[in-house]
Amino acid sequence: xxxxxxxxxLSFTPMAIASIGLGALVGLVFGSIPGLxxxxxxxxxxxxxxxxxxxxxxxxxxxTYIGGMTGGSVSAILLGIPGxxxxxxxxxxxxxxxxxxxxxxxxxxxxIVSVFGGLFSLFIMMVSVDLVSRLAIGFGPAEIxxxxxFGMSTICGLCGNSLLKGLIAGALGLMxxxxxxxxxxxxxxxxxxxxxxxxxxxxxxxxxxxFAVPFIIEAFSGRGSQDLQTTRVAxxxxxxxxxxxxxxxxxxxxxxxxxxxxxxxxxxxGGAIASFLAYxxxxxxxxxxxxxxxGNIEGVIAPEAANNSVTGGTLIPLLSLGIPGDxxxxxxxxxxxxxxxxxxxxxxxxxxxxVYGMYVAVVLAYVWVLGLQLMGIRIFVHVLKIxxxxxxxxxxxxxxxxxxxxxxSAFDIYAMGAIGVLAYVLVAVRIPITPIILGMVxxxxxxxxxxxxxxxxxxxxxxxxxxPTFLVFFALALLxxxxxxxxxxxxxxxxxxxxxxxxx
Amino acid sequence: xxxxxxxxxxFVGLLSSAVIAFGGAAHAEYPExxxxxxxxxxxxxxxxxxxxxxxxxxxxxQPVIPVSRTGGGGAxxxxxxxxxxxxxxxxxxxxxxxxxxxxxxxxxxxxxAFTPIARISTEIPVLAANSxxxxxxxxxxxxxxxxxxxKLKVGISGKGSFTHLTSxxxxxxxxxxxxxxxxxxxxxxxPVELLAGRIDAAIQxxxxxxxxxxxxDLNVLAVTGNERVAVLPDVPTAQEQGVxxxxxxxxxxxxxxxxxxxxxxxxxxxxxxxxxxDQFQRAAANIGFSPAFMKAEEFSALIEKDDxxxxxxxxxxxxxx
Numbered sequence: 001x002x003x004x005x006x007x008x009x010l011s012f013t014p015m016a017i018a019s020i021g022l023g024a025l026v027g028l029v030f031g032s033i034p035g036l037x038x039x040x041x042x043x044x045x046x047x048x049x050x051x052x053x054x055x056x057x058x059x060x061x062x063x064t065y066i067g068g069m070t071g072g073s074v075s076a077i078l079l080g081i082p083g084x085x086x087x088x089x090x091x092x093x094x095x096x097x098x099x100x101x102x103x104x105x106x107x108x109x110x111x112i113v114s115v116f117g118g119l120f121s122l123f124i125m126m127v128s129v130d131l132v133s134r135l136a137i138g139f140g141p142a143e144i145x146x147x148x149x150f151g152m153s154t155i156c157g158l159c160g161n162s163l164l165k166g167l168i169a170g171a172l173g174l175m176x177x178x179x180x181x182x183x184x185x186x187x188x189x190x191x192x193x194x195x196x197x198x199x200x201x202x203x204x205x206x207x208x209x210x211f212a213v214p215f216i217i218e219a220f221s222g223r224g225s226q227d228l229q230t231t232r233v234a235x236x237x238x239x240x241x242x243x244x245x246x247x248x249x250x251x252x253x254x255x256x257x258x259x260x261x262x263x264x265x266x267x268x269x270g271g272a273i274a275s276f277l278a279y280x281x282x283x284x285x286x287x288x289x290x291x292x293x294x295g296n297i298e299g300v301i302a303p304e305a306a307n308n309s310v311t312g313g314t315l316i317p318l319l320s321l322g323i324p325g326d327x328x329x330x331x332x333x334x335x336x337x338x339x340x341x342x343x344x345x346x347x348x349x350x351x352x353x354x355v356y357g358m359y360v361a362v363v364l365a366y367v368w369v370l371g372l373q374l375m376g377i378r379i380f381v382h383v384l385k386i387x388x389x390x391x392x393x394x395x396x397x398x399x400x401x402x403x404x405x406x407x408x409s410a411f412d413i414y415a416m417g418a419i420g421v422l423a424y425v426l427v428a429v430r431i432p433i434t435p436i437i438l439g440m441v442x443x444x445x446x447x448x449x450x451x452x453x454x455x456x457x458x459x460x461x462x463x464x465x466x467x468p469t470f471l472v473f474f475a476l477a478l479l480x481x482x483x484x485x486x487x488x489x490x491x492x493x494x495x496x497x498x499x500x501x502x503x504x
Numbered sequence: 505x506x507x508x509x510x511x512x513x514x515f516v517g518l519l520s521s522a523v524i525a526f527g528g529a530a531h532a533e534y535p536e537x538x539x540x541x542x543x544x545x546x547x548x549x550x551x552x553x554x555x556x557x558x559x560x561x562x563x564x565x566q567p568v569i570p571v572s573r574t575g576g577g578g579a580x581x582x583x584x585x586x587x588x589x590x591x592x593x594x595x596x597x598x599x600x601x602x603x604x605x606x607x608x609x610x611x612x613x614x615x616x617a618f619t620p621i622a623r624i625s626t627e628i629p630v631l632a633a634n635s636x637x638x639x640x641x642x643x644x645x646x647x648x649x650x651x652x653x654x655k656l657k658v659g660i661s662g663k664g665s666f667t668h669l670t671s672x673x674x675x676x677x678x679x680x681x682x683x684x685x686x687x688x689x690x691x692x693x694x695p696v697e698l699l700a701g702r703i704d705a706a707i708q709x710x711x712x713x714x715x716x717x718x719x720x721d722l723n724v725l726a727v728t729g730n731e732r733v734a735v736l737p738d739v740p741t742a743q744e745q746g747v748x749x750x751x752x753x754x755x756x757x758x759x760x761x762x763x764x765x766x767x768x769x770x771x772x773x774x775x776x777x778x779x780x781x782d783q784f785q786r787a788a789a790n791i792g793f794s795p796a797f798m799k800a801e802e803f804s805a806l807i808e809k810d811d812x813x814x815x816x817x818x819x820x821x822x823x824x825x
Contacts, residue, residue: 043550043572046551046554047554047555047558050554050555050558050783050787051783137696137699137700138700140697140700140702141702180575180576181575181576181577181579181610183662183688184662184663184688185662185663185664185688186577186608186662186663186664186665186823188576188610195576195579195580195583195610195611196580198575198576198577198579198580198610199574199575199576199580200575267693267696317696321695321696322695322712322715323693323695323696327546330546330547334547334548334550334551337551337711337790337791337792338551338555338787338790338791339790340789340790342711342714342715342790342792343715344695344714344715344716344718344719345715345716345718345719345721346714346715346716346718346719347715349718349719350718407572407573407574407575407580408571408572408573409573409575409580448688451688452687452688452689455685455686455687455688456657456687456702456703458654458655458685
């Protein structure tokens with residue numbers, strides 16, 4: 001208790017509260033502007049923390065991380081362009097809600113469930129960090145491979161009526177990620193001797209291209225935008241979701257938060273897989289699965305609760321094992337190390353006060369995020385009043401800057417353009433975009449974990465067959481795929497019967 | 505347009521203008537504009553670079569801006585800096601990777617395309633195993649390997665990575681090189697894999713193991729450099745245990761070949777002051793690297809010597825091109 005009070009004293013200094021707030025604001029801005037990512041924001045914030053005290057320093061980084069994770073949903077909902085890969089699943093129902101004039105409700109719901117998910121995961125982490133990290137250690141290459149494979153099976157829920165088209169998109173995503181220097185054997189693949197291609201296609205760059213470029217092209221091609229424009233402007237209101245709505249979805253929020261925390265705790269996974277699994281889960285257990293993708297609020301609640309509960313989840317391997325889950329947490333790790341807070345099993349013995357201080361900082365960060373974002377919604381929705389063509393120009397500029405700033409590479413701007421044109425073609429032939437992101441996010445993990453597992457077993461498949469965890473996830477993946485195939489065959493039969501009847 | 509550069513130069517600029525105002529150290533000669541420092545990797549490399557550049561900015565009176573150009577095991581960043589003008593406004597935060605990227609055929613040029621400025625730091629890998637194995641030193645491990653049927657599973661970051669090369673050199677020197685199976689992991693996961701017992705041993709940076717050694721979960725058997733590391737002062741070096749290996753990873757600064765000597769000298773002295781500062785020394789202790797300033801001439805000889813060593817090691821491993 002003493003330690004906790006000490007931590008409270010450390011985190012409730014004006015400096016700490018202000019730096020957490022600054023972090024949350026910067027994170028929100030970077031997360032919500034398409035093209036700019038909160039990983040870049042964290043990289044910018046890191047040197048500022050060098051000369052600060054540990055708790056405000058970590059607070060600034062955690063605030064940026066949490067603000068960014070939450071802010072990613074803003075452009076996903078308003079423009080259909082996710083600010084972060086974790087928000088890609090939010091586009092599916094969030095953007096249709098905007099088209100129906102319910103943008104502010106979607107935004108408000110996203111913030112509130114995000115804060116709920118984040119605080120829930122923090123609570124789980126506080127009471128069970130030791131237990132969960134011991135469980136997470138049990139996830140070796142074979143088990144992570146199975147989990148990721150199960151994640152891939154959510155393509156079924158994203159592909160509309162055609163599994164084939166979903167698979168085409170998913171495979172494209174997997175293929176794009178094979179370009180570059182292979183992480184395991186260190187050999188160049190698909191680089192055609194080009195040094196630029198050695199760096200591979202960056203996930204964030206590809207994501208900007210996939211979602212932003214079709215948005216820009218469509219804005220200028222002017223297809224049907226006139227009607228849309230009028231309805232959009234007419235219906236822009238800053239209306240928040242009612243408490244009744246939120247309480248009604250409490251069990252979904254809770255389930256997705258558990259899922260997000262669990263996935264976040266496993267090193268080497270992350271927010272994107274959690275949000276897709278949560279979306280799939282929500283759709284599968286919904287009473288009206290056919291309304292998903294058309295603006296069902298549950299399609300916003302599930303991924304947003306899940307991706308923010310990953311923030312608490314990833315703190316588990318980060319603090320107790322010293323393993324960052326993604327590039328963003330790697331920067332938080334650097335911030336901890338430079339202040340002499342070395343994560344690992346001994347952390348809780350040596351730095352208990354700082355650790356509790358971090359917990360308090362996370363809570364404060366969510367309070368800031370909730371306040372800033374709820375105020376911000378009033379401003380954000382006015383973006384929709386801007387004529388689409390003008391908005392497109394701004395998005396274009398921001399995306400080019402964003403693509404460049406991730407690795408300071410002009411090559412990435414061209415990569416963004418090329419992938420964007422590809423995406424536009426795919427949209428035109430009705431191939432869904434989201435499975436490409438899924439393939440890109442999960443591809444490298446899928447491949448590397450499989451190869452590591454095979455190296456461990458010296459080429460024998462026993463490593464998979466003897467792991468109960470693998471078998472469970474593999475069976476789940478198989479179940480999901482066969483349900484989808486069965487549903488499609490049934491649909492096909494129905495249509496062909498109908499055709500026969502009209503023939504007769 | 506470099507957005508993050510712009511914002512950063514704003515911060516750094518403010519800071520450095522304050523320094524100039526108080527120190528009265530404005531120069532008419534080099535540097536007249538910000539210096540772009542290419543950073544090749546994330547993680548520790550990036551953290552040290554950000555700190556170093558901030559401290560060097562104070563010295564030079566112009567901002568030194570760390571710009572991350574990662575990818576291709578350093579190939580992307582080296583190629584960028586090599587193609588810039590040799591005027592001292594583009595420098596690279598380099599490492600042994602200049603030798604490995606060249607000898608594995610990723611870049612067509614070698615270390616002679618750069619003028620060394622100064623070595624800044626070293627990081628020395630250590631070998632760790634789960635303490636349940638009961639191995640206290642390299643001899644215990646060698647005895648266990650001799651009596652086992654299969655191969656010893658050793659975790660590395662990736663084939664051809666620095667941890668791989670160090671492991672290969674160490675186990676060859678111990679005479680057990682042919683009984684080792686290398687398992688590639690993404691960086692950072694080695695402690696967990698050791699803890700779970702999926703691999704038998706791993707070579708990584710001491711900072712990653714320190715916390716586990718304190719709790720007694722892992723044992724560190726040897727340091728691969730010729731000096732003990734500050735984070736783990738009780739662990740003997742491989743040489744102390746009779747195994748002749750001395751490998752450490754250095755990081756330093758270099759500019760494109762042909763950069764004028766007075767510019768190099770200026771950067772060198774700024775780096776020297778930065779490394780000697782309290783802030784740098786404190787960060788080194790916290791992050792787990794050793795400040796190891798070395799002047800351009802000696803540094804150049806070291807690069808030369810190491811380059812031959814890695815060329816040899818890579819061709820032994822069949823990875824040289």
